Amino acid sequence: xxxxxxxxxxxxxxxxxxxxxxxxxxxxxxxxxxxxxxxxxxxxxxxxxxxxxxxxxxxxxxxxxxxxxxxxxxxxxxxxxxxxxxxxxxxxxxxxxxxxxxxxxxxxxxxxxxxxxxxxxxxxxxxxxxxxxxxxxxxxxxxxxxxxxxxxxxxxxxxxxxxxxxxxxxxxxxxxxxxxxxxxxxxxxxxxxxxxxxxxxxxxxxxxxxxxxxxxxxxxxxxxxxxxxxxxxxxxxxxxxxxxxxxxxxxxxxxxxxxxxxxxxxxxxxxxxxxxxxxxxxxxxxxxxxxxxxxxxxxxxxxxxxxxxxxxxxxxxxxxxxxxxxxxxxxxxxxxxxxxxxxxxxxxxxxxxxxxxxxxxxxxxxxxxxxxxxxxxxxxxxxxxxxxxxxxxxxxxxxxxxxxxxxxxxxxxxxxxxxxxxxxxxxxxxxxxxxxxxxxxxxxxxxxxxxxxxxxxxxxxxxxxxxxxxxxxxxxxxxxxxxxxxxxxxxxxxxxxxxxxxxxxxxxxxxxxxxxxxxxxxxxxxxxxxxxxxxxxxxxxxxxxxxxxxxxxxxxxxxxxxxxxxxxxxxxxxxxxxxxxxxxxxxxxxxxxxxxxxxxxx
Amino acid sequence: xxxxxxxxxxxxxxxxxxxxxxxxxxxxxxxxxxxxxxxxxxxxxxxxxxxxxxxxxxxxxxxxxxxxxxxxxxxxxxxxxxxxxxxxxxxxxxxxxxxxxxxxxxxxxxxxxxxxxxxxxxxxxxxxxxxxxxxxxxxxxxxxxxxxxxxxxxxxxxxxxxxxxxxxxxxxxxxxxxxxxxxxxxxxxxxxxxxxxxxxxxxxxxxxxxxxxxxxxxxxxxxxxxxxxxxxxxxxxxxxxxxxxxxxxxxxxxxxxxxxxxxxxxxxxxxxxxxxxxxxxxxxxxxxxxxxxxxxxxxxxxxxxxxxxxxxxxxxxxxxxxxxxxxxxxxxxxxxxxxxxxxxxxxxxxxxxxxxxxxxxxxxxxxxxxxxxxxxxxxxxxxxxx
Numbered sequence: 001x002x003x004x005x006x007x008x009x010x011x012x013x014x015x016x017x018x019x020x021x022x023x024x025x026x027x028x029x030x031x032x033x034x035x036x037x038x039x040x041x042x043x044x045x046x047x048x049x050x051x052x053x054x055x056x057x058x059x060x061x062x063x064x065x066x067x068x069x070x071x072x073x074x075x076x077x078x079x080x081x082x083x084x085x086x087x088x089x090x091x092x093x094x095x096x097x098x099x100x101x102x103x104x105x106x107x108x109x110x111x112x113x114x115x116x117x118x119x120x121x122x123x124x125x126x127x128x129x130x131x132x133x134x135x136x137x138x139x140x141x142x143x144x145x146x147x148x149x150x151x152x153x154x155x156x157x158x159x160x161x162x163x164x165x166x167x168x169x170x171x172x173x174x175x176x177x178x179x180x181x182x183x184x185x186x187x188x189x190x191x192x193x194x195x196x197x198x199x200x201x202x203x204x205x206x207x208x209x210x211x212x213x214x215x216x217x218x219x220x221x222x223x224x225x226x227x228x229x230x231x232x233x234x235x236x237x238x239x240x241x242x243x244x245x246x247x248x249x250x251x252x253x254x255x256x257x258x259x260x261x262x263x264x265x266x267x268x269x270x271x272x273x274x275x276x277x278x279x280x281x282x283x284x285x286x287x288x289x290x291x292x293x294x295x296x297x298x299x300x301x302x303x304x305x306x307x308x309x310x311x312x313x314x315x316x317x318x319x320x321x322x323x324x325x326x327x328x329x330x331x332x333x334x335x336x337x338x339x340x341x342x343x344x345x346x347x348x349x350x351x352x353x354x355x356x357x358x359x360x361x362x363x364x365x366x367x368x369x370x371x372x373x374x375x376x377x378x379x380x381x382x383x384x385x386x387x388x389x390x391x392x393x394x395x396x397x398x399x400x401x402x403x404x405x406x407x408x409x410x411x412x413x414x415x416x417x418x419x420x421x422x423x424x425x426x427x428x429x430x431x432x433x434x435x436x437x438x439x440x441x442x443x444x445x446x447x448x449x450x451x452x453x454x455x456x457x458x459x460x461x462x463x464x465x466x467x468x469x470x471x472x473x474x475x476x477x478x479x480x481x482x483x484x485x486x487x488x489x490x491x492x493x494x495x496x497x498x499x500x501x502x503x504x505x506x507x508x509x510x511x512x513x514x515x516x517x518x519x520x521x522x523x524x525x526x527x528x529x530x531x532x533x534x535x536x537x538x539x540x541x542x543x544x545x546x547x548x549x550x551x552x553x554x555x556x557x558x559x560x561x562x563x564x565x566x567x568x569x570x571x572x573x574x575x576x577x578x579x580x581x582x583x584x585x586x587x588x589x590x591x592x593x594x595x596x597x598x599x600x601x602x
Numbered sequence: 603x604x605x606x607x608x609x610x611x612x613x614x615x616x617x618x619x620x621x622x623x624x625x626x627x628x629x630x631x632x633x634x635x636x637x638x639x640x641x642x643x644x645x646x647x648x649x650x651x652x653x654x655x656x657x658x659x660x661x662x663x664x665x666x667x668x669x670x671x672x673x674x675x676x677x678x679x680x681x682x683x684x685x686x687x688x689x690x691x692x693x694x695x696x697x698x699x700x701x702x703x704x705x706x707x708x709x710x711x712x713x714x715x716x717x718x719x720x721x722x723x724x725x726x727x728x729x730x731x732x733x734x735x736x737x738x739x740x741x742x743x744x745x746x747x748x749x750x751x752x753x754x755x756x757x758x759x760x761x762x763x764x765x766x767x768x769x770x771x772x773x774x775x776x777x778x779x780x781x782x783x784x785x786x787x788x789x790x791x792x793x794x795x796x797x798x799x800x801x802x803x804x805x806x807x808x809x810x811x812x813x814x815x816x817x818x819x820x821x822x823x824x825x826x827x828x829x830x831x832x833x834x835x836x837x838x839x840x841x842x843x844x845x846x847x848x849x850x851x852x853x854x855x856x857x858x859x860x861x862x863x864x865x866x867x868x869x870x871x872x873x874x875x876x877x878x879x880x881x882x883x884x885x886x887x888x889x890x891x892x893x894x895x896x897x898x899x900x901x902x903x904x905x906x907x908x909x910x911x912x913x914x915x916x917x918x919x920x921x922x923x924x925x926x927x928x929x930x931x932x933x934x935x936x937x938x939x940x941x942x943x944x945x946x947x948x949x950x951x952x953x954x955x956x957x958x959x960x961x962x963x964x965x966x967x968x969x970x971x972x973x974x975x976x977x978x979x980x981x982x983x984x985x986x987x988x
Binding site: 550560566569 | 671802826827848869871886955958960976980981986
């Protein structure tokens, strides 16, 4: 066990590309945890996908033994956080495991919106935030301007920011000292009952569920019986250790320490993020606050492009689910697409990530249908239904009430953009709840609005209308009755269930027209004419036509041309692989997501 | 070393590439080099060697058709042509009724050359006229006028050619349908036995494809579609039957050489850039005189760009080529080649194609209608490329 005075738990908050991973690498290298030679670029981001996108999807924690300049030995725990609004709950739990955070800002680019959301989460969790200006060795660096901006936009004291170049290592040694001097040590009572926060967990093929935790009070030892607070389930600690960055077994942990444990847990739901670990004997009475079960909020159909790849897709989904408690799936059948799965996600980015992982790690070829929230329906014959697939909405003549989820949305924005944000929220059927000035230039706007409106393109629109300076956090609050209708799309007069979408009656016409136009743009010309119609019930509200090819012919094909012409046709055919044939029409994958763009004008 | 290159039958058509041109035309992607002093003297012995090499490998082939293409075969010196014909008869069994075609350019087809060619056995002449409008000829970079083209045809008649074809190009940048039909009518007035009408394709790397945007702006698709359909109608009225996407002829005067290729028969190609398909092997000679010469000298001809035609490829090509022709695809033969029944495999598409009158199925053959031919790529892709 380590004396809490010599522990520092911190995370790094940064916008994509502002150098979070590079800085983490440099810290690991300068403290000797990883040698520069065997360092994979960006150690903390494990998955390829994360490395490519530059965002962290799962949290990580690295224990860094460090001898300070005064000769004192410290343990630094660097806890990495996921970086997107879809994962804001995971971020908040990772931050809750820390006492401080380094806010890394690119000294030439300044503060960006993504950074803000996490800074506010850090401040909400009472973290000490140390501003760090990165890339100061670039000619375009303007540390004074950016420091001023941090003070103005975030309201954070930035009179003495740490100046570093994560790439060259300049200033990083001083920064590590500053972690010791500027961030508070953890507090905790070793004699109290065990209380530890689960801030991440994942499934490992060999170890079962691996749980990352932070001890608040009490101690934990290998072989002890622990209890998961929310479920009351008990497990025996089989393995206890730290990542440094390779795993090292440890005998025990006390307050303030961060580590991992394995306890023969079979499923991720045995150790949900945000839950509290205590002991079976003498359990704590008060869990760590703020636990909530992460549930999928957005549902989308995943279908194999080739029907015979259904089983493969199923196996892939099962494997992914082992590692992602927020992802769910169950079989469904679509008239248009055949056998597939209805899958639940946290949000749109989560869909994209799962889709990319399926394609990359499992070579799955997929059609993803437009996402939907869960609607609650009361029918005239007294049934109550939950609808996560718009095509399953009962006939309007049998609907007594239709309810949709509402979210409380908190938007932090510099006051220059308040007007734009209010306009956007009103357009999205929002109800203003609150607006307050945190500083002279910083505003928090609170709205309640249908979750479906947020899910589609709200985030993108918010970013563009505020030049990226707004940050968004949302939380589902309740279900409310709404005047909603189902909009169907017909292709050559056949309704395609996978295109159906539920929209508010007032915007249905506009939405239908826009969707039909977007579909026209994404469906390429082909041998046959394609007629796209949008309909509400039996009423056609929009019609578009994709004219057939009139000329698609190779003029000359003699003995010397055959191979080349054959290859040309093969290549063209290959380009159609991602299309789904429906009747005689080929629909490309992105057409199924046209609905996401239907609200916008371009 | 090429023992496996035996043709499926001891019969093969013969293609001879004559890779010289006075000047390169703006649209042409075929291999040719400027005619330089002595170039033909170097070319001829190599061509004869190549012929001898293949004859050694394959034995005495029966040759039903010969086609001199280019380049500009009419630039051959008559004595060179005589040597080639002599070697041909020496190495191969030239069928008594063999079709011997030659491409010729109006400006280079002199009365002497034409008489000599006819006397040496060339019995089919294909004149590269391309257009009967001088401004279009200039745009295409052709070194002759419309009047010279008509005169060349008269010279060919005088030399004794009774099977004459004209090659034309439609859909030129800025061309209107009326202008095209004007050229076409002018061609019909000259009463050739055969007409090839090619829609202009901008081949990457040709001067026309790299010309400024406004000079290579093709007519709109709708207009091109009309040009194509009206070409077929006009020629049909004038007594020419369409027998392939771009080819029309009086009854019995279709080019047998090209028909054999579309029917999937073997052919042997000689000269640079020429391709051979013998059984399941295809090879293509390099597009360079020196590289081709090197292969001939080292007896490695036939090994360049060699491709094994798998049963799947053969089936795809069979369908691709047969659907170009008005005879269409023999469904039973295709089934034997591909192992599946086209009609049941693509039932709904075929039904829709028939309904839209893009294809017809009659007496065991599937053929494209004229509007079907206009979108033949889409149809071939849908039916033939799994």
